[in-house]
Structure formats: structure tokens, C-alpha cells
Amino acid sequence: MVRFTKATTAWLLLTPMMTIIIGVVGYPLIKTVYYSFTAAHLASPATTDRWVGFKNYIKALGNSKFLDSIENTAYFVSVSVSAEIIIGVLVALLLNQAFKGRTLLRALLILPLALPTVVNAMMWRLIYGPDFGALNALLTQVGLLAEYQSWLGDPDLALWMVAIADIWKNFPLVALITLAALQTISKDLIEAATLDGANTWQRFWTVVFPAIVAPVSVALVLRTIEAFKVFDIIYVMTRGGPANSTKTVSFHVYQEAFAYMRIGSGASYALIVVLISALLIATYLWLIKKQGNTT
Amino acid sequence: MTALSLKNINKSFGDIRVIQNINLDIKPGEFVVFVGPSGCGKSTLLRMIAGLEDISSGEFWIGDRRADQLPASERDIAMVFQSYALYPHMTLAENIGFPLRLAKLPKDQINNKVQEIASILQLEHLLDRKPGQISGGQRQRVAIGRSLARDPKVILLDEPLSNLDAALRLEMRIELAKLHKQLEATMIYVTHDQVEAMTLADRIVILNNGEIAQIGSPLELYQTPINTFVAEFIGSPKMNLFPASVNEKKSQKKSIQIIGSNDEFAVDTNQHPPQELQTGNQIQVGIRPEHLVPSDTGKIKGTVTSTEQLGSDTYIYFDSDTIKQAVARINGVASIRPGENICFAVAHEHYHLFTSKGNRIKPTVL
Numbered sequence: 276m277v278r279f280t281k282a283t284t285a286w287l288l289l290t291p292m293m294t295i296i297i298g299v300v301g302y303p304l305i306k307t308v309y310y311s312f313t314a315a316h317l318a319s320p321a322t323t324d325r326w327v328g329f330k331n332y333i334k335a336l337g338n339s340k341f342l343d344s345i346e347n348t349a350y351f352v353s354v355s356v357s358a359e360i361i362i363g364v365l366v367a368l369l370l371n372q373a374f375k376g377r378t379l380l381r382a383l384l385i386l387p388l389a390l391p392t393v394v395n396a397m398m399w400r401l402i403y404g405p406d407f408g409a410l411n412a413l414l415t416q417v418g419l420l421a422e423y424q425s426w427l428g429d430p431d432l433a434l435w436m437v438a439i440a441d442i443w444k445n446f447p448l449v450a451l452i453t454l455a456a457l458q459t460i461s462k463d464l465i466e467a468a469t470l471d472g473a474n475t476w477q478r479f480w481t482v483v484f485p486a487i488v489a490p491v492s493v494a495l496v497l498r499t500i501e502a503f504k505v506f507d508i509i510y511v512m513t514r515g516g517p518a519n520s521t522k523t524v525s526f527h528v529y530q531e532a533f534a535y536m537r538i539g540s541g542a543s544y545a546l547i548v549v550l551i552s553a554l555l556i557a558t559y560l561w562l563i564k565k566q567g568n569t570t
Numbered sequence: 571m572t573a574l575s576l577k578n579i580n581k582s583f584g585d586i587r588v589i590q591n592i593n594l595d596i597k598p599g600e601f602v603v604f605v606g607p608s609g610c611g612k613s614t615l616l617r618m619i620a621g622l623e624d625i626s627s628g629e630f631w632i633g634d635r636r637a638d639q640l641p642a643s644e645r646d647i648a649m650v651f652q653s654y655a656l657y658p659h660m661t662l663a664e665n666i667g668f669p670l671r672l673a674k675l676p677k678d679q680i681n682n683k684v685q686e687i688a689s690i691l692q693l694e695h696l697l698d699r700k701p702g703q704i705s706g707g708q709r710q711r712v713a714i715g716r717s718l719a720r721d722p723k724v725i726l727l728d729e730p731l732s733n734l735d736a737a738l739r740l741e742m743r744i745e746l747a748k749l750h751k752q753l754e755a756t757m758i759y760v761t762h763d764q765v766e767a768m769t770l771a772d773r774i775v776i777l778n779n780g781e782i783a784q785i786g787s788p789l790e791l792y793q794t795p796i797n798t799f800v801a802e803f804i805g806s807p808k809m810n811l812f813p814a815s816v817n818e819k820k821s822q823k824k825s826i827q828i829i830g831s832n833d834e835f836a837v838d839t840n841q842h843p844p845q846e847l848q849t850g851n852q853i854q855v856g857i858r859p860e861h862l863v864p865s866d867t868g869k870i871k872g873t874v875t876s877t878e879q880l881g882s883d884t885y886i887y888f889d890s891d892t893i894k895q896a897v898a899r900i901n902g903v904a905s906i907r908p909g910e911n912i913c914f915a916v917a918h919e920h921y922h923l924f925t926s927k928g929n930r931i932k933p934t935v936l
Contacts, residue, residue, distance in 0.1 A: 467655035471669040472643045485659040
């Protein structure tokens with residue numbers, strides 16, 4: 276019988292998964308890097324090998340539409356992620372209290388997370404509907420709105436409305452992470468602070484907040500990475516409109532590569548997005564490491 | 571003048587009464603220990619004093635101020651928790667100074683107080699560390715230090731030594747006793763460990779099923795337990811309870827005979843012949859393990875079932891005709907083997923008499 280060393284066995288067991296990863300991640304990535312230096316166009320295969328050097332990157336960084344999409348994305352990320360963090364932490368604090376129906380509410384919290392993004396986007400599109408949307412009906416009936424409005428058709432409002440749909444779907448993730456952190460706080464600590472003379476606000480800042488700040492930071496970075504890549508909710512709700520007001524970087528890459536079929540420059544845009552994502556991921560890893568060191 | 575006063579204190583959770591009619595006065599500077607088995611209500615009572623649990627009925631006074639409606643933060647009471655409850659993100663100095671920071675004292679004053687406490691508790695060299703970087707005993711000292719910071723009227727300690735190993739527990743017990751003498755602070759200490767209670771307390775409050783079973787100094791409780799619960803709870807190993815019968819004797823005296831032995835002794839019933847000592851009644855005779863002395867002429871007989879050698883002492887477990895697993899404590903090493911027959915003699919002044927229901931019978935054993 277053949278006997279393998281521990282290292283050989285490990286490599287043997289890893290090989291199938293590594294082959295798959297190299298096939299589905301490594302090869303397309305290398306191919307994308309290659310295309311980003313060419314003038315490849317989907318409609319003319321002859322262009323695939325036309326080498327253009329850094330021209331695509333220089334063009335991308337000088338393209339005002341691409342820079343606008345980065346600005347839109349930054350705007351979307353800061354609005355949706357900060358709202359998700361604030362709402363998520365508040366909801367977690369509420370669900371950490373003892374009251375009747377708490378278990379049911381905790382279970383309901385999973386629902387938005389479990390909903391596919393496309394379904395969530397469709398649902399909110401119906402809610403925002405300019406003709407028969409529930410939001411218009413509600414606001415006109417309570418007297419806050421004089422007439423029905425096209426929420427997604429207004430360039431000043433559209434990105435906000437998409438952000439609300441995204442917040443509704445994703446705040447439960449922050450709430451769940453925070454709730455888990457809150458449950459690790461010993462009741463004795465809260466009681467000790469009470470006896471030391473701390474009021475509710477002081478107890479939050481001195482005992483609760485330091486205990487949840489690390490997990491909430493992780494949630495913040497995770498949500499930032501996800502929100503930065505936002506695509507599907509935009510695709511279903513607005514397709515980047517009106518007047519490019521909801522066009523994010525991912526959507527810009529999609530349009531460049533698949534709508535305009537400019538694979539070469541699309542690849543360069545995509546790699547710039549990957550670079551920005553990598554910075555966010557590095558922040559995430561740094562936070563995880565920092566959290567590991569403090570516990 | 572009392573430091574604390576509890577008057578007819580009751581506590582119920584729904585229909586369950588967990589604390590019943592507690593009446594207790596604690597003097598300033600006194601070290602009182604609440605002791606009792608798990609679930610007897612001692613921690614609940616402590617938390618009620620702290621203000622962490624509501625009082626269902628009764629009055630609670632701190633000095634001459636009624637306090638049962640006061641919030642915990644206004645009672646001027648500090649507490650040391652079993653888990654230490656140190657703030658993990660703060661240094662030891664910040665932990666000790668935290669109550670002073672909340673009281674908005676000037677920084678200099680806080681620093682001076684922290685240094686003073688650290689010097690009493692020998693923590694000066696650790697003040698910049700965080701709780702996760704120090705040992706269990708040191709954490710315990712920090713928790714005590716934090717409780718001292720505000721010079722509270724009363725310090726409550728909820729099983730503060732139970733997370734420590736045996737050697738450290740002994741060390742901390744001695745340190746606590748020293749600290750109490752040094753500070754002369756009023757302390758209420760909760761434990762289920764009767765050795766801690768006996769060694770630390772000025773007075774012990776024994777709780778059973780939410781009621782006070784007996785209050786007294788450690789020796790009072792050891793020498794004159796009010797019932798079999800207290801008799802068995804105080805003392806290690808616990809008191810042996812032998813069934814006995816009351817017999818008639820000449821000159822209107824009664825005699826007690828331990829059933830299954832020919833050990834018979836007279837009791838003085840001339841003054842107030844108690845109801846419990848009617849001829850023919852069944853009672854219980856309590857004998858502490860250390861008062862059973864092996865003797866060939868001893869009248870309490872049994873068969874050894876097992877022995878435990880502790881070096882300084884030997885515990886001999888034996889079955890007599892009437893009780894199983896009685897225990898005797900012999901000084902030094904005893905070479906007795908399981909299966910051997912053994913006789914014990916007992917000096918009659920060491921007998922404790924209890925009714926069949928477990929209440930102490932007063933008359934003097936002659």
C-alpha cells in the first residue's frame with residue numbers, strides 16, 4: 276500500500292478544488308487583465324489581440340462618466356451603509372430587551388435578508404410605482420403629498436429611493452451581528468456600571484458600545500464592500516437612470532463591456548473597481564486581525 | 571445606630587415567594603455573611619439590598635434613610651460580583667477610578683484615590699494593564715478596589731472567591747479579613763461555603779428556603795444550632811444525627827437512650843420540663859464528627875464502610891444499627907480498615923438534642 280506524507284495528502288485533497296478555482300476564477304481574471312491592455316470588441320473578434328498598453332486605463336481615469344459613476348457609488352455607499360449601521364444597531368438594542376413577542380420579531384428580522392435581491396427590487400419598484408404605488412397612496416392619504424409622484428423618475432430622488440430599498444434588505448445583517456455581540460455582554464457589567472453610578476446613556480457608552488464596536492466595524496466594512504459592488508438592484512429598479520443618476524461603477528462596467536461590447540476598456544474599468552474593492556477588503560482583514568488581538 | 575436595617579422584607583416572583591419576612595439589623599463596620607445552600611435566596615437578598623431587584627414588601631433602611639424606593643445608583647452601596655465584572659476595555663486604573671469619573675471628580679483627586687487604593691491592594695505595578703492581562707486573584711483585588719473607590723456606606727460581596735482555586739481562595743480570604751479590619755467598612759458577604767462564613771464573619775445569617783434559619787456569631791451557630799438544618803450546615807463534615815428515645819428515670823429525671831446502643835444519659839428537666847421530652851418520645855441526638863472518639867469501651871458501635879486520610883485528620887465513615895454513613899473525625903492518621911467493627915465514646919456535654927421535627931431542645935445534658 277502506498278503511504279503518503281501529511282503534506283502530500285493535503286495537496287492531493289486540495290487539488291480538485293484548486294483546479295476548479297483556477298478554472299473559474301484564475302483563468303477569467305488573467306484573461307480580464309489581458310483584455311484590459313487590448314482594444315477587444317465583442318462584435319469584431321479580430322480586435323482581441325490588438326495591444327493598446329495602458330491606453331484603456333488612461334482613458335478610464337479621464338472618463339467623466341466613469342468618474343461620475345464612482346461618485347454615485349460613493350454617495351450610494353455612504354447613505355445606505357451609514358443608515359444600515361444606525362438602524363441595525365438601534366434594532367439590535369431593541370431586540371435585546373425583554374418583551375413579549377421578541378422571539379417572533381427576531382425571526383422576522385431574517386425575512387428581508389432571505390429575500391432575493393431581484394425580488395426585493397421588484398417589490399420596491401411596485402411600492403414606488405408612479406400610478407398605483409403604495410408609497411404614493413400612503414403619502415397622499417395622510418396628506419403629506421398633493422399628487423402622485425414618479426419617485427424613480429426624478430434624478431434628484433432616484434438614488435435615495437434605491438438606497439432605501441437596499442437599506443431595508445440589508446440592515447438586518449447589521450442588526451444580527453450587533454445582537455450577537457450584545458448577547459456576549461455580561462449582565463454583571465451593566466449592573467456594576469449601574470452601581471458605579473452610570474445612567475442609561477453612560478452605560479451604553481462605557482459598557483455596551485466598546486463591546487459592539489469591533490463586530491459593528493466588521494459589519495460596516497462587509498456592507499461597504501457589498502454596497503460598492505451594487506448592481507442587481509440598480510439593474511432591476513432603474514437601469515442606471517434617470518439621466519445616469521443611479522449609474523454605479525458596476526453598472527458602468529456592465530454597460531461598457533456588454534451593452535457597448537467594448538470588452539477591452541470594460542476590463543480596465545472592472546480592474547479599477549477590483550483595486551478599490553481590494554483596498555476595502557484589506558481594511559476588513561486588518562479589522563478582523565485587530566479584533567483577534569484585542570479578545 | 572445601624573448601618574442597614576431590613577424590616578419584614580419579602581420578595582415574590584409571581585406566586586413563588588423567594589424571600590420571606592427577613593428582619594435584620596447590621597451595625598456599622600460589621601462583617602455579615604449570608605450563607606445557605608443553592609437556591610436559598612441569599613444572592614437575591616443581596617441584590618435587593620443593592621437595588622438590583624425590587625422588594626415586594628417590607629422596609630429597607632440605610633442608616634436613617636429609607637432606601638427601598640431609591641435607585642441602585644443613589645444607595646451609596648458598592649458591590650463585588652462573582653464574575654468580578656471588570657470593564658474589559660479599561661485599564662485597571664480606569665476600572666478603579668470609574669465610579670469617581672462618573673461622579674465628575676477632578677482628575678487629580680481621581681488619580682490620588684486610585685493610587686491610594688492600589689497601594690492598599692498592592693496593585694500599583696499593574697495599573698496600566700487591562701483585566702485580560704492579569705490573574706484571577708489580581709482581578710478580584712481590582713474588583714474590591716473599584717468597590718472601595720467611592721467610600722461607600724456598605725460593600726456587598728457576592729461569592730467573590732468562588733472562581734478562584736483552593737490555594738488562592740485561602741490567600742484572598744485572609745486578605746479580605748485583613749482589609750475589613752484595616753478599613754472598618756460595613757460588609758455583607760454571600761457564600762455557600764461555610765468555611766468562608768465561619769472564618770470571615772462577625773455574624774452569620776443562615777438562610778433556608780428564603781427564610782432566616784438562624785443569626786449568630788460563628789461559634790454560637792456551631793455550638794448551639796437552633797435546628798438540624800443549621801446543625802448539619804455548619805461544621806465539616808456535617809453533624810451526625812442519631813435517633814433516640816426518652817426514658818423515665820428516678821427522682822423525676824429523664825434519660826435519653828440512643829437507639830441501637832446502650833448509651834444512656836440523663837437530662838435536667840427540673841426547671842421547665844419540655845413537651846418534647848415526654849417519656850416514650852422519639853428525638854434526635856446530634857454528635858459532631860470530631861466529638862466521636864474511638865474507644866474500646868465506647869457505647870456507639872458501628873462497622874467502618876470507608877476512610878478518608880487527609881494527613882492531619884482521618885474521616886471514618888461507619889454504619890451503625892440506626893444510621894448509615896455516620897462520620898467520625900480523628901486527629902492524625904488512623905489505621906482502620908473498611909469492614910472493621912468500631913466503638914466510639916462521646917463526652918456527654920457534646921450531645922445536641924433535637925425533636926423528631928428537628929428543633930433544638932434546651933435542657934442541659936447532665
